[in-house]
Structure formats: structure tokens, C-alpha cells
Amino acid sequence: MAPAILGMKAETKRKDDTQLENQYQKGVKHLCENGITKVPSKYILPLPERPHSNKAEQNVAKANLKLPIIDFAELQGPNRSKVLESLANACEVYGFFQLVNHGIPSEVTSSMIDVSKRFFELPFEERAKYMSADMNSPVRYGTSFNQTKDGVFCWRDFLKLMCQPMSDVLPHWPSSPVDLRKSAVTYASETKFLFLMVVEAILESLGLKGTTNKKTEDIDEDGIAKEFQNGSQLMIVNCYPPCPEPDLTLGMPPHSDYGFLTLVLQDEVEGLQIQHEGKWVTVEPTPNSFVVNVGDHLEIFSNGRYKSVLHRVVVNSMKSRISVASLHSLPFQCVVRPWPKLIDEANPRRYKETDFASFIEYISSCEPKRKNFLETRKLT
Ligand SMILES: O=C(O)CCC(=O)C(=O)O
């Protein structure tokens, strides 16, 4: 008798699990809209990975971090070489900097944040139209980090928008809110332009400008800047709803970004933390600025001189948080390798080459350990 009863219980439990799993697949916002008051076990991290466990506490800095500030307007003026030195130092020591006086009108950034908020406030059925498991889809609404693989989910929903070729992808972007496409296209083109200017400065700071020896490389140095014009751009709108038990979970687990540079626009709510000197440090939001970080491709390209640093997002019980990350790199099909001029006897080649496809394959093939992708590219 007993086995039959047990069997029934197991069956009921399995059904419950499936129902719950289906709920989780709909995202955190949906969960919150249904009035949860505790964090479901699906989101509870093992103790050592929690943001505020006793053990983790030793690894969290007490004070917030003021990132190095790069003044974009000053970069265009007579002090360029001084600013380039600060830029190099920020990329070497922090892997992050705060870009101020960037020239993008505040209406453009505030419209982007505003329309993003309104997108996540749409009824679930409207948002769900854009759910897709295809990593190459021009638009992808989803939750967690990799919702088909994550054992523990993170407290985040997202909208990913591929940005090129714009004429092909735009018709796939959400048609609601009605002003989303207009605001997001303007924002994408402004950030792309800013990225091109910043990447030019980055190349210069690595000593790669104005070189005339072009004969040995498949992409010459002037050519790289051009390659970036046709390069990849992916916008990720992140939504972190208020969390009833924020110490048990994370908005985003520790990871590094795959591209050359990421430009992050955040609202006034703090949450981003970066690894610095062995501790997690909160980045203080600064109005009218971008947080810019070095991605894996730039660390590889610079042969390890510039650092693609781990970062994560913590959540809070009071406020919803929105961020828009714009990830830029070479065209998706391009191979990225340490630039030959940055390799010599004193600084031998440290990384294998990589491309976007191998990154996608890596994160699709295992439970995401994106923080480790760069490790797989290191030569020992
Ligand atoms: O929300 C943030 O501040 C950071 C987002 C991020 O790291 C990402 O989208 O890769």
C-alpha cells in the first residue's frame, strides 16, 4: 500500500513543482504582481554566495566606491593626453570608470529610462510576446540570467534589443509602449556614437594610433576604428523589482561582460557592485553619467593590460531599479585576439583568440558561469 500512497504524493509534488516552475519562467515582476511576501526557494542562493551572509560580509566593502571620473568634454580639448592617462589607469586598476559631460542630451537618457519602466509595467501577456529562447533573436524578453539553465534564479527581468542592422531589427522591437522604438533607436544611436569616440580614446591610450606599419595585420590599426562602426551593439534593459528578502538573492550574479566596452545607464537606485581589491564595492549612481566597463574582448585585445572585472547587482526591499546596458564590440563574426603590437618578450601573449559564437556556445552549453568564460581563453 505504502508505495502507492507515496507514489501519489510524489506525483502531486511533481505537479506542484511544474506549476511553480512555470510561474518562475514568467519572471520576477509577474511573481511580485501576484503578491509574494517571501523569496521562493528557487531564488535562494547557497549561503556563501549570498550578498550579506556572515561569511560574505568580510568580502563586502563598508563604504561606497567613487569610480574614477573621465570627463568626455575634456578629452576633446587641450588636456587630452592627461585624460588619456587617467583613462588608462582606470581601465588597468578598476576596469570601470564614470563618464561625465558625455554630450548625450538628458532628454534622451531620461526618455530611455522612462519608456523602459513603462515597458515592464505592461500586462504580462504584452511583455510575454517577446519571450524567446533564441540567443540570436533581435528581441528577447526574459528573466534571471539564463532561464533555461539556471539552478537558482536571479531577481531580474530583462529586455534585450539587438541593434544592428537597425533596419532589420527595428520591426521586431516591442510596439508597445508606442514610443519605445523611437526612444530606444535615438538612445542606441547616441550611445553608439559615444562608444566610437571612447573606443578611439582607448586605442590611443594603448598607443595604437597614428601607426603607419600596416602590412602584417588583417585589420590595420586605422581599420579597427572602422570595424567598430559596423560593430555589434546589444542593449539590455534590466528590471530589478523590490525584493521581500534581498539578503537571500542577487539581481545579477557575478559576471564579466563579453564585449569591448559596456555603457551602463542606471536610475537613481544603487545596486551595482564591482570587485575591487578583493571586495565587493557598491558603485554610487551619479546623475547624468554613464558607468563604463572594460569587457572580455578588450582585456583579450589589450593582452591583459585592461581588466574585465567581475560585477554583480544586489537588490533591495523598497525600490524597483532599472538599468540599461549597451554592450559594444567588433562585428559578431570577427575574431578577437591580443593585438600583436601589444605583445613582446616582456609581455608575451596571454590569451587564445575568441569570437562571439564561442561565447554564446559556452553560456548555452553549461549552467552559466560567465565569470569563467574569460578564464577559458587564458593561455596557461
Ligand atoms: O544593472 C546594472 O547596473 C548592471 C547590469 C549589467 O551588469 C549587465 O547588464 O551586464
Ligand SMILES: [Fe+2]
Ligand atoms: Fe554586466
